[in-house]
Each structure stands twice: as C-alpha cells, then as structure tokens.
Amino acid sequence: MILDCAVIGGGPAGLNATLVLGRSRRKTILFDDNKPRNIVTSESHGFVTRDGIHPQEFKRIAQEELSKYPDVRIENQRVHRINKENNLFQVETENGEVYSAKKIILATGFKEVLPDIPGVREFYGKSLFSCPFCDGWELKDRPLAVIAEDQKAFHMAKLVSNWTNDLIVFTNGSKVISLEEQELLKSKGIGINEKKIAAFIGADGMLEKIQFVDDTVVLCEGGFIAAEWKQAASFESSLEYALNEHGGIETDSWQRTKTEGVFACGDTRIAGPSQLIIAAGEGSMAAMAVNAALIEEKFNQV
Numbered sequence: 001m002i003l004d005c006a007v008i009g010g011g012p013a014g015l016n017a018t019l020v021l022g023r024s025r026r027k028t029i030l031f032d033d034n035k036p037r038n039i040v041t042s043e044s045h046g047f048v049t050r051d052g053i054h055p056q057e058f059k060r061i062a063q064e065e066l067s068k069y070p071d072v073r074i075e076n077q078r079v080h081r082i083n084k085e086n087n088l089f090q091v092e093t094e095n096g097e098v099y100s101a102k103k104i105i106l107a108t109g110f111k112e113v114l115p116d117i118p119g120v121r122e123f124y125g126k127s128l129f130s131c132p133f134c135d136g137w138e139l140k141d142r143p144l145a146v147i148a149e150d151q152k153a154f155h156m157a158k159l160v161s162n163w164t165n166d167l168i169v170f171t172n173g174s175k176v177i178s179l180e181e182q183e184l185l186k187s188k189g190i191g192i193n194e195k196k197i198a199a200f201i202g203a204d205g206m207l208e209k210i211q212f213v214d215d216t217v218v219l220c221e222g223g224f225i226a227a228e229w230k231q232a233a234s235f236e237s238s239l240e241y242a243l244n245e246h247g248g249i250e251t252d253s254w255q256r257t258k259t260e261g262v263f264a265c266g267d268t269r270i271a272g273p274s275q276l277i278i279a280a281g282e283g284s285m286a287a288m289a290v291n292a293a294l295i296e297e298k299f300n301q302v
Contacts, residue, residue: 013266
C-alpha cells in the first residue's frame with residue numbers, strides 16, 4: 001500500500017496533522033517513538049479547554065480520537081531513514097520496515113541543550129522552565145532567576161519581569177549584557193549576577209537557592225533557563241530542505257519546505273514560542289497543504 005502521507009513525530013503538531021489527514025480520508029501513518037521533549041513536564045498550559053493537562057493525557061485523548069478514522073494508523077517506531085525514489089518517499093524504521101508515501105510531514109520537534117550546571121536537570125520541569133508563557137503564571141510574584149549565558153539574557157529578563165518584581169538575571173560567568181542593557185535592567189529593579197554558578201540547591205525539584213563558585217548564595221524560588229535548541233530528528237535523509245537562522249526547518253506560510261512533497265510543522269521549525277496550541281495549528285495547516293497538493297495532482301493527471 002502506498003500512503004498518502006507519513007507523519008514523523010507524535011507531538012501536538014504531528015497529532016493534529018494526522019487528525020486533519022484522517023478526516024480528509026488520506027491513508028496516513030503517524031510514526032511516534034514516544035520520547036517527547038516535555039517528558040519532565042507535569043502540566044501543559046495555554047491550550048484552551050486543555051489548560052493544565054498532563055502531556056501524556058493530552059496524547060492519550062488525541063490518539064483515542066485518531067482511532068475513529070480507519071485510514072489512520074499509529075506506529076510506535078523510530079524512523080531511521082527517509083529517501084525519495086521515483087516520486088515516492090521511502091520511510092525506513094529502526095526495525096527495518098519500509099513504507100512508501102506520497103508526502104512527508106516532519107513534526108519531530110527539537111531537543112533542549114541545558115547549561116552545564118550541576119543539578120540543573122533535577123529542577124528542570126519542576127521549578128526551572130524555558131517558557132514564561134507556559135509556566136510564568138505558576139511562578140508569579142516569587143523571587144525568580146533568569147539563567148542565560150548568551151545574548152538571550154537581556155530579552156529573557158525583560159520578558160520574565162512581566163510575572164514578578166523580584167528578578168535577577170544570572171549569566172553563569174559570561175559577560176553578555178552590555179552596559180546600556182545593564183543600566184536599563186537595573187532601572188527596572190532587575191538584578192544582574194555574572195558569577196559562575198556552582199550548583200542549584202533545593203529539595204524534590206523545588207529550587208531554594210543558587211550557589212556560586214565563591215561559595216556565596218542567592219535565595220530563589222524558581223526561574224527560567226535560556227536553553228539551546230537543536231533538531232530532535234536523528235534519522236538519515238536525502239531530503240534537501242533548508243534550515244533557518246535558528247537551526248529550524250524553513251517553510252512557507254503553508255508549512256511547505258523547499259523540498260517538493262516535504263512539509264514541516266511545530267517546534268521542528270524553531271521559529272517562535274514553543275506552545276502546544278501553536279504546534280497543533282501548524283500541524284493542521286501542514287495537513288491541509290498536503291491535502292491540497294494531492295488534490296491538484298489528481299486533477300492534473302492526464
């Protein structure tokens with residue numbers, strides 16, 4: 001059987017793309033290795049009717065809805081390789097199975113590379129987060145930290161100040177905030193600490209203080225980390241899509257990449273805020289673009 005579309009990635013973008021394809025009567029397989037970036041997250045926010053839902057519950061509901069559509073199938077396998085042969089994409093899984101598809105939707109997302117600070121993963125997802133729009137409400141009015149080692153420090157400090165008036169930006173030994181930016185932050189009551197961080201200290205994932213290499217400490221009840229974003233996909237591919245300046249897959253407004261027949265959506269594009277509702281919307285758009293392309297091909301056949 002030749003698939004209409006293979007969707008790579010079972011997060012909100014891939015799930016919503018698969019839903020729209022299923023409702024469009026397209027033979028679709030969703031490949032999901034069930035290793036999501038938000039595995040440390042206990043609640044997802046900002047998605048109307050689903051605010052505060054656990055990510056795995058979100059996925060359970062979505063997969064249950066997909067089960068109603070006979071043309072949709074979910075494969076819990078990791079994709080190993082994708083190549084294009086004779087206008088069809090050959091999708092090979094880690095188990096050696098090969099599927100042929102007319103179109104591909106890449107929704108593999110990204111992975112976060114956290115600063116190399118002892119104990120950071122103990123607190124990440126519990127009291128240290130990456131997105132203020134996702135978790136700022138839960139940390140509002142507390143003494144917070146922004147940890148950023150690059151030029152994102154200034155922007156992130158301004159952003160997080162929306163949720164608290166007690167904020168310090170920590171650069172972990174890096175001098176990445178200009179004198180002009182320092183003066184502006186200080187004028188708004190935002191502290192700056194450029195010391196090297198030795199450890200995060202607290203219990204059960206709840207941050208209590210930050211310790212520095214000179215043994216001084218600063219009390220803190222949570223905060224946000226400027227992580228580095230990298231593509232999560234690790235499969236081999238002959239797909240020659242372009243990457244944007246952030247390392248994400250470049251697309252047009254219809255989620256089409258520069259490679260004919262390949263679409264990308266959600267966090268794999270690394271083009272803006274990482275939120276479920278945005279990723280799901282892009283998945284819907286990608287699926288509609290796939291459907292439109294298949295319809296055009298049908299009517300252009302001689």
